[in-house]
Amino acid sequence: MTGSLVSRSSRDEKTSSGAPVTTTQDESKLESNEVALPEIDPSEEKKLLAKVDLFLTPVIMLVYLCCFLDRSNIGNVKVAGMPEDIGASSQQFSTAVSIFYATYVTFETPWALALKKFTPRFVITGLCIVWSLATIFSGFIVNVGGLYAVRLILGACEAGLFPSLNLYLTMVYRREEQAKRVSYLFVSTAIAGAFGGILAYGILFMDGIGGYAGWRWVFIIEGLFSVVCAIVVWFGLPNDMTKAYFLNSRERYLMTVRAEQNKAYSGSEDFDWNEVKIAAKDTKTYISGGIQFCQDILLYGFSTFLPSILTSMGHTGIEAQYLSVPVYIFGGICFVIFAFISDRLTIRGPFIFLSNIFGIVGYILLLATSNNAVKFFATFMCAVSVYNGPGLNVTWLNVSFAPHYRRATAIGLQQTMGNTAGVVAGQIYRDDPYILGHSFSLGSLAVAQGLIVLNLFYLKYCDRVKAKIKSGEIEDKRKIRTGDRDLDFKYHI
Template identity: 35%
Template sequence: MTGEKIAEAGEGEIRTGSDTSAAHKEDQIEEIDSALEKKVLRKVDWHLIPILFLLQLCSFIDRINIGNARIQGLEKDLHMTGNDFNIALFLFFIPYILLEVPSNLLLKHVRPSLYIPGMIFFWGVITICQGLTKSFGGLIACRVLMGVFESGFFPSNVYLMSMYYKRHEIQSRFTIYFSSGIVAGATSGLLAYAIAHIKTLGGYASWRWIFILEGLATVVIAISAFWLVPDWPETARFLTPDERTIILRRVAEDRAGATMNHWNKQTAKRIFSDVKIYLGVLMYIGITTTTYSGSLFIPTILRQLGWTAVKAQVMSIPIYAVALVCTLTTAFLSDKLKHRYGFVVFGSVISTIGYVILLNMLSVKVGVRYFAVFLFLTGGFIVHPIIIIWLSNNVSGHYKSGVSSAMQLGFGNLSGIIASNIYITKQAPTFKLGFGLGLGLVWLCVISATVLLFYLMRENKLRNEGKRDDRFNLPEEELKNLGDDHPSFRFTY
C-alpha cells in the first residue's frame, strides 16, 4: 500500500461522514481514545523501533568500519598512498547523494518490508567483498556500490516512521533509532579491537575479517528483516483494523488536513520552491560534516595522540557512550518541551568548544585533546537527529514529506564528501583544515536554523492574522493538495 493511499484513507476517515458504520466506528474510537491510544502506540513502538534500530546499526557499522580497517593495515595491503583513502570515502557519497530522492519516490509504490531489507542484503554482500578485494580499484568499486544500495535506506526509514507518529511524538523515537549510529561507532571499535587479535586467519589479514564478519552479520539480519519490517500503517500485519484506523486518524488530525497526495506541476512548484527544505539542507550539511568526519576519522585522530592502533580502537568506545547518553537525553527533552531550535544551538556550542580546543591542541595535554574529541562529536550527534525531525515536523503531505526528507538527507550528504576530504594525512596530527572547516560549518547550521526559526514564526503570525485565508478560495482539488501551505497548518519551533 502506498503512502498516497494511506493519506487518502486517513483523510477520508476524518473528513467524511456519509457512511454510518464509519461514523459509528469513529464514535467508538473517541470513547476509548485515552486508554486504547497508549496501547496502540506501545504496540507500534515495539514493532517499529527495535527492528529499524538494528538495521541502522548494520548500516552505520558497514559504512564506517573502513576507518577501523585503515589502522589495521588496509592501506598497506592495497598499496594505497597519499589521499587514496579520502578518495575511497568520497566516491561512496556520489551515488548516495544522487539516488536518495528517486529512492523515496520509488518507496511510495513498494512495500517497505521488501524494499528496506532488500537494500540491506545487497550492501551486506558488498561489505563482504570489501574484505576480499585485492586492489585499490576493487575497493573503489565496492564503495561506489555501497553508496548505491545504502542511498535509500535512511530517508525511507524517516518516511516510514512519519506515517505512524504525531509530530511531537517522533523526536524521541527517531533519536532512539538514530542512536544506533552512535552505538555502531562504539561497536565498530569494540569489534575491530577483538578482530585485531586475528593477525592472519585463512590467509586473510585482520582488517579483511572486519569487513567479512560484519558483512556476514548484515546479510543474516537482512534475511530475517523480510519478516520483521512493518509495512505502511493501513496494511501493517501487526495491527488490527481498529488499531490501523486509530493510527491513520491521529496522524491525519495532527497535520490538520494539510495533505498532498497528487503530483502535478503545482505540487512540484510548492515542493521545490519551499525555502524550509533548503535551510534544512544547509543545517544538515553544517552539522553532519562533524558527525561524518568523527565517525570516519576518530580512529585516525586518536592514533595521532600517540596511541597504538589497538588502544585507539578501545579509546573510541567511551566517546560514543557519552554521545549516546547526551543525544537521547536531549531528544526526550525536545519532545517533552515541544521545542527544537534551542537544542540545535546547545549542541552546536558544545561542538564549538571541542573544536576550539583541538585547533589549539599543541598547547594542551593529551588528556584535554581526548576530552575535546568527546565534545565535538557529542555536540554533533545531539544536533543531527533534531534537525531532521524539525524539518519533518514542518512539512506536510506525503509527496512533500517524502521528497523533503530525501532532499535534506540526499543533498545534505554533500557533507560526507566534505568530511571525506578535510582530514589530510600530511596535516597530522593537528588537522587544521578538518577542525577549522568543521567548526565553520557548525555555525552554518546555527545561522540556517536561526533563519528558519524567524521564517516559521513570521509565517505562523501571518496565518493567525488570517493573511493566508485567501487559499480557502482555491478549487477543492488544489486546496486538498496544499500540504503545509494549507492555512490551517501551524509550524513548530
C-alpha cells in the same frame, strides 16, 4: 493541523479504553469517513505506542546500525593496515571515503519517492541485501580500483535507507512523537561507532586466519551480519501498521483511527509531480539542507575518523578502537535526552543551537591544547553536536512539510544536500594532527548556528502571515493552500 493533528470535529466523539473490539466493517467506515473519528483515550494510546515501539524500534535500529557500520568501518580498517595492503596512498584512501557519497547523494531523492510504490519492506530489504554483499566483497579487494567500486555500490544502496526509514516513521507517528523516534536512528549511528570499535578490536585478532588479514575479516563478518539483518527486516517490518502482525484487532482499529486523524499530515497516497515541485521550490528545503550540510560535516568527519583522531593523541590502533566506545555512547545518550525534551516541548531549532555550543567548545579544545587528556575530553563535547545537530534537524524538516510526497521530496533533497558533506569530510581529515579537519568542522558549526537562527525567523514569519490572513488583516494571496501551507498548520520552531 496544529499539535496532535487530530481533526477538530473528532473532539466531540470519545471512545473509552474499554470500547469493544471493532470489526472490519467498522474500519471500512472510518476509512470512508462514514462516521466521525473518535478520540483515542490517552492511556490506551500510550500503551499502543509502547507496543509499536517495542516491535519496530529493534528492527529500525538494527538495520540502520548495520548500514552505518558497513559505511564507517573504513575508518576502523584504516588503522589496521588496509591502505598499505592494497597500495593506497593517503590521498587515494581519502578519495575512497569521499567517492561513496557520489552515488549516495544521487539516489537519495529517487529512493524516497519510490518508498510507497514498492513498499517499505521490499525497498529496505532489497537495499540491505545488496549493500551486505558489497561489504563482504570489500574483504577480497586487492587494489584501489576495487575499493572505489565497492564504495560506489555501497553508496547507491545505503542512499535509500535513511530517507526510507525517516519517511516510514512519519507514516506511523505524529509530529509531536517524531524526534524521539528519529533519535533511534542516530543512536544507532552512535552504537555503530561504539560497536564497530569493539567488533573491530576483536576481529583484528583474527589476523592471519585463513590467510586473510584482520581488516579483511572486519568487512566479511560485518557484511554477513548485515545479511542476517535483511532477513529480520523482511519478517519484522510491517508495510501497513493497521494490519501489523503484532497488533490485536482492537490495536489495529486504533492505528486505523490514528491514520485517519493523521491524513492531514500524511496526505494522499497518490504520487503527484506538483507536490515534488512545491518542495523543490520551498525556501525551507534549502535552509534545512544548508544546516544539514554543516552538521553532516561533523557527523561524517567525526564518526569515520575518530579512531584516527585518537591515534593522533598517541594511542595505538587497538587502543583507539576501544577508546572510541564511550565517546559514541555518550553522544547517543545525549541525543535521546535532547530528543525526548524536544518532543515534549515541540521545540526543535533552539535545541540544535544549544547542542552545537558543546561542539564549538570541543573543537576549540582540540585545536588549542596539546594536552591529550583534555583532547580526549573534547571528543565527548564534540559528540553532543555530532548526533543532535543532524538528528534534530531531520525531525525539524519532517514536521515542517505535508503531505507525504511533498515531505518525501524535501527529505530527499535535504539529505542530498547534507550528505555531500561526506565528500568534504573525506578530504579535510587527511593528516595527523588533523588541524584542517577540526578547523573546518568548527567553521561549519558557526555557519550552522546562523542558518538555524535564519530558519527560526523564517518559520515564525510564515506563521505570522497565516495568522494575519486568518484574522482578515491581510488579503489571502497564497497560490498553494494545502498541506503545510494550510492556515491551521503551525510550524514547530
